[in-house]
Amino acid sequence: MQRSVPANVPRSRRLSPLSVIVAVLLLLLAGCDSGSRAPADPFATPRSGGVLRLALSADPVSLDPFTASNYAVAYGNLLSAIYDPLVWVDPSTGSVQAHLAESFTPDATARVWTLGLRPGVVFSDGTPLDAAAVKANWQMHADPASHSAYAPAAAGLKLTILDPLHLAVELPAPNAHFNRTVANGLSYVASPRALGDPKALAVRPVGAGPFVLAEHGPGRIVLRRNASYWQPGRPYLDEIDAQVVPTDKTVPGAIADHTVDLGTVTSPLTAKEAADRHLGLVDLHLSGGLMLLFNTRRPPFDTPAARHAIADSLSAAEMDRRFAGGLGSAARGIFSDTSPLANNQLGAKDDDPQAAAAAFDMLTAGGKKPFDFTFLTVGGTSSGPPPEAVYIQQQVQRFPNVHMKIEVVDTATLIQRNVSGDFDVVLSGLWMSDPEPVLFDFLRPSSPTNISGYANQEVTDAMNDARLLVQMDARREQYTRVQVQLNKDLPFWVYQQAANAVVFEPRLTGIQPFADGVLLFDRIGLRK
Template sequence: MSRPARSAPSRLVRAIPAFALPLALAACGVAGGSGPQDSGPPRPGGTLRLGLSSAPDCIDPQQAATNAALNVGRQVVDSLTDQDPKTGAIVPWLADRWTVGGESTSFTFHLRGGATFSDGTPVDAAAVKTSFDGIVALGAKSLLGTSYLAGYRGATVVDPATVRIDFGAPNAQFLQASSTMSLGVLAPSAYRRTAEQRCQGNGLIGSGPFVVTGFRPNQDIALSKRTGYGWGSSLWRHQGAAYLDRIDYRVVPEPGVRTGSLASGQLDAITDVQPVDEAQFTGNGFSEPVRPNPGVVFNLHANVTRGVLADVKVRQAVSKGINRPEVTSTVLSANYRPATSILGSTTPFYTDLSKDLAYDPAAAGALLESDGWVPGPDGIRMKNGQRLTASVVFSAVFNQNQSVLELVQQQLRKIGFDLRIELHTNAEASRIQRSGDYDFLWYNVTRADPDILRQQFSVKGGNRSRLPADNPLEPSLAEQSATVDTARRKPAAEQAQRTIVEQAYAIPVFELTQVLAVGPKAHDVGFEASSRLQLFDAWVSGS
């Protein structure tokens, strides 16, 4: 399946498998503040001082998994392709065209000319092969990258400008994965350093518009503009070098300090604005770029082999007993959306299942009554001496997690279900998830491709529900991964979402949203398709 060359972008969008997204949902929103129309044309030069809510422990995008780290790494590496945040279409970047063959088992990329790494070496087919082989060699150190390259059989240098990536089984998701920073291309010289050294920025040599010039763990990271850069994504607003001379990332974990530093002019922009702080940045020259994360929404993911959750009627009752709009309006803000599917609304092939996820406590009660669960003395239902109860394992990766779960706990008590809340560290939660020793897991996963469902639910993937091999979800997960043909892939992805919601394998609650606050001197701080920062077009104005 051929892709036309970069010189015909209007034909390109029609020819590439276009992941249909509602434009209003996919686009970034900005509440208040001044835009480019208020500030004049973009101006080159200056430094963007950006406050991060957590410290990136590794800034190598091939190894990084946190938003804070990926917000840094995205600026340093280029990818073979890019993904349009508005349409989901895959478009040229380092590769100006590609073909998909062998039932989505073989992907051949034709590289554009002239791109170089910051050490001066060319971005050629041999470099791409070295980079992809290097990601696979990282193993567990590259959780995202190795999952995208599952079944990787190798890369073949067809000629200096052509590389073929082969897989042992159909792998349609790889085309979107090729647009991510996790598969961003590093120079061959980067692999002369250890993985740990690259994490600290030593030898982290990409072909991107910025280079790492400083890294102090738990304090700050400095990036400087790459002079001579001229091979940006076809989606970017301008070509040539970036506008900014420098990006200073400063680690400011305390939300109050972070917002205070922006309000006082010590920072130009901040990430992870808390709902309680949003109102102060909706005027007076400030703006709030927002974008819902694609991928799996925050959800109660059930282990269907455990206790009361082995009963599908119980799981369905729990889903009907959650008032999702109350969660977003009470604990969060208008920038957050109640879940309307297991996938976020900015995910390609998202299906609106809001009717199936409507709050209906009467129907929840009727389900439980028909299943033999009757109210106990404290209001929690009982059946054959067993209480209707389950625990949820979570970590504080999102500041409002506990508050959200406490509200959900109150809502479920009204239908006679006792939700026990268990806070764990990130490491503990990961260990528990791997062991299978849980009732519910509370989490979200960001990915701008529906194959994230296969990674979390398939018996050949994470299988967080502990489903048997002959479960009704597996065929649609396999079908959507087998082809890049939209006519086949879209209905399979839609059916997978529908099955998950109907069977309540996981119970969606709300969509995570990236909420930034940007001061009056910073402009065009934007998002890429995975809702991570894209700063090539960002610029700062003078005093």
């Protein structure tokens, strides 16, 4: 859900896994010229040289691979440019692709994986990127002292160096999709020489990517071509000039007035603005989307009846009409309509005022006792709270003795209260090309990203079973179990399908997004 990229994306070191959730909130709660341009072509061959102006959401406190948020709406593009990924997930196919890694394969049990690295890759300080470097990074992720946002992915790994370019990885339990876990959180590797001083690494990152940090000032970061980059003739660009987009601008608006050249958007309205301005647009095909997330740990949403009452009060189609101009797609659950894992006959129910009335009648004892809750949000305008919150309040307060308070807080407070579980219901979001590992962590009890506190053994068992399967039909069967149980329990209600897209100035080409819209910067450049 993106409009302009705001300047107050989360800065907490420990809580960066939540950056996407908060960014979703911030980007949602915001509010053409169509000059003559050459048609955009994301796949043409670039020429060498030139500067790319990259949209930034905020000044990053950290650029190390442990505590910086790696989502496109946060700092993922900076991390990709500085470090290069070991492996990445193609959102158009869901397949895992090797990059700095040459191979990453499991044994027959899916318990032991072997990582093979490309020969001749060095960090920008001249240190080889070898098996020892990957091992040192993954051990640091697992060390509580690092406060790594991605510690759960590295926890319990037994790492054995087989030779300089091969690392054996023994998992605590079999997982046929561990390569996706690496792509999601362990794919960026810093020079071992820099790991001894985490504070310095946060502001002076040392990676093996196509660019190195040259300048870091308020509202602006400059990256320059890495002279020791492993791919001859790349990167094509000389420089990346990353700039914070003002909060009163959309990314397409900032591109149109030549402030930036490229950014990731997550709103159908913003994507339409980009199309109307004749900008380049690469749509991603992700599951997840915008949702209401309930705190299942405490009243009033510790019972499915209360959660269903809210969803039955609301209409996903109406929310799309009001807040996305009818350009989005009403969600039918956690998977997109196009996902091969979706069972489209299992869409969660909504827009049933009679069912809502019956549920609230039970919850209020026939209207005799109040049903009170608070909707926690960021954003809003000088004239009042965000319109999404106002719509929800109006809908649920149609029923006798149902009261919803809207509480608008700043980003830091929202993050702290999400993590501590001090909320009733909050606007949230999730983006994923595959349920591994994002949905697994989102629903797994005790996971730091399981903000709702949801726990159901049937769901946990189904997700664990799915981890052992690679055939799509067999995986779909397990995720159908997940969808059926989620429809019963409704720990969250997804109302709009994910709508992520990369928007770019048409003179750019070589656009290859991964994850939620992060780019591979070895191949991007200016058109010939």
